Amino acid sequence: MKLLVTGGAGFIGSAVIRHIISNTQDEVVNLDKLTYAGNLESLTEVSSNERYAFEQVDICNRAELDRVLAQHQPDAIMHLAAESHVDRSIDGPADFIETNIVGTYTLLEATRQYWQTMSADRCENFRFHHISTDEVYGDLPHPNDNSEGERNFPSPRVGEGPGERGQSLPLFTEQTPYAPSSPYSASKASSDHLVRAWQRTYGLPVLVTNCSNNYGPYHFPEKLIPLVILNALEGKPLPVYGKGDQIRDWLFVEDHARALYKVVKEGTPGETYNIGGHNEKQNIEVVHTICDILQELRPQERSYRNLITNVKDRPGHDMRYAIDASKIQKELGWAPEETFETGIRKTVQWYLNNLDWCQRVQDGSYQRERLGAGA
Incomplete structure (x- = not known):
């Protein structure tokens, strides 16, 4: 297959491309605008491979999309290009509307025109895989809550939550109603609806995946885990929103890359697949784990935990996400290969070994200051 990957210079997109080039015989065309979060250094290990090509294109540019599709003739599209930081969406929602909604619409229309010109066999085997987030579902009951609020959660799977053992808490399934909380998640929910509408109306063979929080190598330092690692190494405060009791399901990015490739190759058109790491952790637990690993690998006299600083919570902050990944x-x-314990250790070690990359990607435009506090 020849796969067109949008946003391939980003965190998840680059992991997908590294996986495909390193583990398959497929070809990849990386289409990326190269915003602040896109960095071709994330692809150094595969960029010289003859099965890899790069196109610097904005997904809102219809003429350039038409050119790329006609020139490269992909057999499938994996659409990861998106603005993805909640705090940035609070400060500037317009970019999220433009990229995540208008960009997805533009790509869908270019793809539809391209798909309709294919031969019958290629047309039947073509796939448009849209990669989304669990944040479109809103949030779930927290183990510290006494009620589930007003929302109804269909067929919750019973399992052990991060609170009391044996606690029955609902998880996001593929049938969970959408209830986005932030401009970011609302824009991703909108793009999900567009993708499904293009199948229902035009017959475009689509796949949708919704994933939990990713972490791992090459993550831009605005996100929690790399931010904590780098601030700790420099002796800077480790900001924790509110009490730090917000719960996320953590997914190692290389596990996610394997899942996405499996979906585009083997998934059933029209289906949605939730992808999770089976690792529910409170944010404060994540920060404590990072501090303890750093204390082991880069010991200092005072514990890194002393740097933890509680700050005012993010506006509209979802309290708990948790994925039921039983369908996929x-x-x-x-199934994920990494536990949180193995994945976070690999991640911390990678950042320790690649501090020069971290310095270069920040390039003066972002120095790990807090974003999204203005609201």
């Missing part, structure tokens, strides 16, 4: 495991045979 049952139907496609995917």
Whole structure:
């Protein structure tokens, strides 16, 4: 196959491309605008491969999309290009509307025109894979809550939550109603709806995946885990929103890359697959774990935990996300290989070994200051 990956210079997109080039014989065309969060250094290990090509294109540019599709003739599209930071969406929602909604619409229309010109067999086998987030579902009941609020959660799976053992808490399933909380998640929910509408109306063979919080190598330092690692190494405060009791399901990015490739190759058109790491952790637990690993690998006299600073919570902050990934495991045979303990150790070690990369990607435009506090 020849795969067109939008946003391939970003955190998840670059992991997908590294996985494909390193582990398959497929070809990849990386289409990326190269915003602040896109960095071709994330692809150094595969960029010289003859099966890899790069196109610097904005997904809102219809003429350039038409050119790329006609020139490269991909067999599938994996659409990851998106503005993805909640705090930035609070400060400047317009960019999120433009890229995530208008950009997805533009790409869908270019793809539809291209798809309709294919031969019958290529047309039947073509796939448009839209990569989204669990944040479109809103938030879930927290183990510290006594009620589930006003929302109804269909067929919750019973399992052990991060609070009391044996606690029955609902998880996001593929049927969970959408209830986005931030400009970011609302824009991603909108793009999900567009993708599904293009199948229902035009017959475009689409796949949708919604994933939990990713972490791992090459993550831009505005996100929690790299921010904590780098601030700790410099002796700077480690900002924790509110009490730090917000719960996320953490997914190692290389596990996610394997899942996405399996979906585009084996998934059933029209289906949605939730992808999670089976690792529910409170934010404060994540920060404590990072501090303890750093204390082991880069010991200092005072514990890194002393740098933890509680700050005012993010506006509209969701309290808990948790994915039921049983569908993709049952139907496609995917399950995460990394536990949070193994994945976070690999991640911390990678940042320790690649501090020069971290310095270069910040390039003076972002120095790990807090974003999204203005609201």
